[in-house]
Amino acid sequence: MVGIRMEKPWLDLSAEAIDALPAQLGVYQIADGQDEVVKIGYAGGLEQFGIRTALHRELEAGGTRFRTELTHGYLTRWEELLMVHLHDHGELPAGNSTHNQKLGRLRIDGAGPEQKNEASTKGAN
Amino acid sequence: MDLSLSDEQQMIVETVRRFVAEEIVPLEASLDPDAGALAPDDFERLVKMTKEMGFYGLDIPEEFGGPGLDTTTRALMAIEMSQHRAGLYNPCYGTFGGAGLAQLYEATEEQKEKYLYPTLRGEKKGCFALTEPSGGSDPARAIQTRGHEDGDQWILNGSKLYISGADKADFALVFARTSDDPGRNGVTAFLVDTDTPGFNVRRVVHTLRSTHYATEISFDEMRVSKDQILGELNRGFAIANDRLSRQRIPYAAGCLGAAIKAQEMAIEWAKSRETFGGALAEKQAVQWMIVDNEIDIRHARYCILEAAQRADKGERFRTEAAMAKLVASEASGRVVDRAMQIHGGLGMTKDLPLERWYRELRIRRVGEGPSEVQRLIMAREILGGSFK
Ligand SMILES: Cc1cc2nc3c(=O)[nH]c(=O)nc-3n(C[C@H](O)[C@H](O)[C@H](O)COP(=O)(O)OP(=O)(O)OC[C@H]3O[C@@H](n4cnc5c(N)ncnc54)[C@H](O)[C@@H]3O)c2cc1C
Numbered sequence: 135m136v137g138i139r140m141e142k143p144w145l146d147l148s149a150e151a152i153d154a155l156p157a158q159l160g161v162y163q164i165a166d167g168q169d170e171v172v173k174i175g176y177a178g179g180l181e182q183f184g185i186r187t188a189l190h191r192e193l194e195a196g197g198t199r200f201r202t203e204l205t206h207g208y209l210t211r212w213e214e215l216l217m218v219h220l221h222d223h224g225e226l227p228a229g230n231s232t233h234n235q236k237l238g239r240l241r242i243d244g245a246g247p248e249q250k251n252e253a254s255t256k257g258a259n
Numbered sequence: 260m261d262l263s264l265s266d267e268q269q270m271i272v273e274t275v276r277r278f279v280a281e282e283i284v285p286l287e288a289s290l291d292p293d294a295g296a297l298a299p300d301d302f303e304r305l306v307k308m309t310k311e312m313g314f315y316g317l318d319i320p321e322e323f324g325g326p327g328l329d330t331t332t333r334a335l336m337a338i339e340m341s342q343h344r345a346g347l348y349n350p351c352y353g354t355f356g357g358a359g360l361a362q363l364y365e366a367t368e369e370q371k372e373k374y375l376y377p378t379l380r381g382e383k384k385g386c387f388a389l390t391e392p393s394g395g396s397d398p399a400r401a402i403q404t405r406g407h408e409d410g411d412q413w414i415l416n417g418s419k420l421y422i423s424g425a426d427k428a429d430f431a432l433v434f435a436r437t438s439d440d441p442g443r444n445g446v447t448a449f450l451v452d453t454d455t456p457g458f459n460v461r462r463v464v465h466t467l468r469s470t471h472y473a474t475e476i477s478f479d480e481m482r483v484s485k486d487q488i489l490g491e492l493n494r495g496f497a498i499a500n501d502r503l504s505r506q507r508i509p510y511a512a513g514c515l516g517a518a519i520k521a522q523e524m525a526i527e528w529a530k531s532r533e534t535f536g537g538a539l540a541e542k543q544a545v546q547w548m549i550v551d552n553e554i555d556i557r558h559a560r561y562c563i564l565e566a567a568q569r570a571d572k573g574e575r576f577r578t579e580a581a582m583a584k585l586v587a588s589e590a591s592g593r594v595v596d597r598a599m600q601i602h603g604g605l606g607m608t609k610d611l612p613l614e615r616w617y618r619e620l621r622i623r624r625v626g627e628g629p630s631e632v633q634r635l636i637m638a639r640e641i642l643g644g645s646f647k
Contacts (some may be wrong), residue, residue: 138462179292179609207465209293210472214463217426234294238426238474241459 135241144199145168159206161211175231182227218247262270268332275339283343283351292609295470297352307604318358331567339508341516344612347619360385360432361502385427388419396632399443406435415481421473426460428453436593438493446497450487457481467618490501491606507580508566511587514623515559518591521598528602550596555590562586578640584631588623
């Protein structure tokens with residue numbers, strides 16, 4: 135069974151760190167200086183060099199810390215991580231605030247806080 | 260059996276084929292290869308088109324406002340609608356609308372007001388919660404979710420596994436054991452709002468399918484009122500059997516659509532790709548793969564149309580629907596596998612839809628009843644009642 139939360143240690147986001155990664159598909163989290171998740175993203179089949187391309191974009195956007203998980207099921211895992219974040223924090227990370235597809239509700243281990251993010255619980259699919 | 264199409268069917272098939280080629284495939288080119296949804300604007304625009312075409316809500320019976328298509332025409336449309344990358348589990352990305360769970364049409368008027376009509380208007384979504392960790396092939400015996408009567412309520416406890424869309428659903432059709440009968444006569448179907456306390460989606464279940472993931476749910480002292488029973492107490496399996504058998508036909512047809520497209524791609528590639536001084540299409544080994552594909556496709560098409568035609572004539576079609584589901588899911592898997600082989604390395608990549616169909620068709624041999632269970636259904640009818 136895949137662990138529900140991403141719990142790997144954070145790494146500093148730098149061009150060198152990114153280029154050391156395999157050019158695979160997967161999901162990632164970006165954190166701020168306090169290791170608070172500010173964005174959950176994925177590197178899908180359209181990225182030229184998989185997770186490297188996606189993380190270089192995050193570096194340019196000012197991301198400072200990151201962690202990754204390589205997976206072919208990147209879309210499901212990405213959605214799962216968004217749901218888990220919503221469950222744990224009651225809202226999506228700032229970098230995902232424009233997410234416009236309906237997200238599911240998980241009750242992982244006892245009650246989570248009220249979900250505040252309206253955009254994330256309404257949607258078009 | 261007459262396999263020719265009426266003029267009307269031919270026109271419908273061509274209309275859907277054009278819609279897929281001109282509206283869906285171009286949008287798909289810029290989506291992630293595993294994507295399961297269109298951008299909201301595109302979705303709305305295409306829904307408007309299918310409404311104008313008079314095809315929205317394809318599976319809604321005519322008396323509920325649907326287009327009133329016969330099963331054969333519906334199957335022919337399903338063959339066309341799945342001929343794109345996401346087509347197996349998201350034919351045309353849902354732009355032809357949904358009909359909701361088949362069982363809802365057997366609900367009381369009050370239940371229809373609460374669940375069916377909002378579903379048909381696109382305001383609510385339901386999920387189907389039958390399979391449990393203890394098994395899904397033989398749910399009548401495997402169901403361990405237990406209902407206990409408490410005044411005018413039932414209290415449900417238990418869990419369900421592989422339930423598609425439970426995390427996003429507004430309501431669930433939940434099957435629970437409500438008597439000491441260990442078989443099908445002890446199971447009741449309940450319509451449950453997913454915000455009911457005790458309805459808990461515990462996790463996402465990761466499968467080969469990249470979109471529409473499955474979930475695991477638990478019911479923890481979940482209270483439902485007696486008027487949430489769908490149909491009769493302890494008769495949960497007696498609901499909508501005819502509609503459920505009928506649904507196997509477009510399910511099979513969806514498998515076939517992907518196979519037809521894979522075969523088209525294989526033929527085109529075999530004609531243009533050269534090895535050892537000549538086109539792949541000149542090699543007998545490749546020709547045989549193409550021929551075997553054609554045999555599989557025609558066999559599946561025959562079984563699907565036979566089942567559909569019998570259903571339209573009001574004849575028994577349970578065996579034929581099971582055969583169509585089994586043949587189409589297995590044959591289409593083989594066709595896509597051969598098409599990948601003919602494409603070599605390219606066939607393994609996400610540059611083509613083949614690898615996605617390959618993964619998703621594998622699920623089709625288990626989902627909606629594994630091949631072995633389809634054989635069991637057929638064996639019962641062929642051998643007669645005493646060999647159950
Ligand atoms: C992606 C996905 C989505 C799903 N979505 C839903 C959903 O929304 N709702 C829902 O209720 N269920 C859902 N399912 C569950 C699905 O219907 C079951 O997986 C299926 O019915 C088989 O049940 P099981 O997995 O418990 O296998 P089991 O019942 O344990 O059977 C295992 C295998 O044994 C073999 N077998 C079983 N019976 C016989 C027999 N009599 N003779 C010979 N061989 C036999 C078959 O090969 C079968 O595959 C989903 C499954 C998947 C993979």
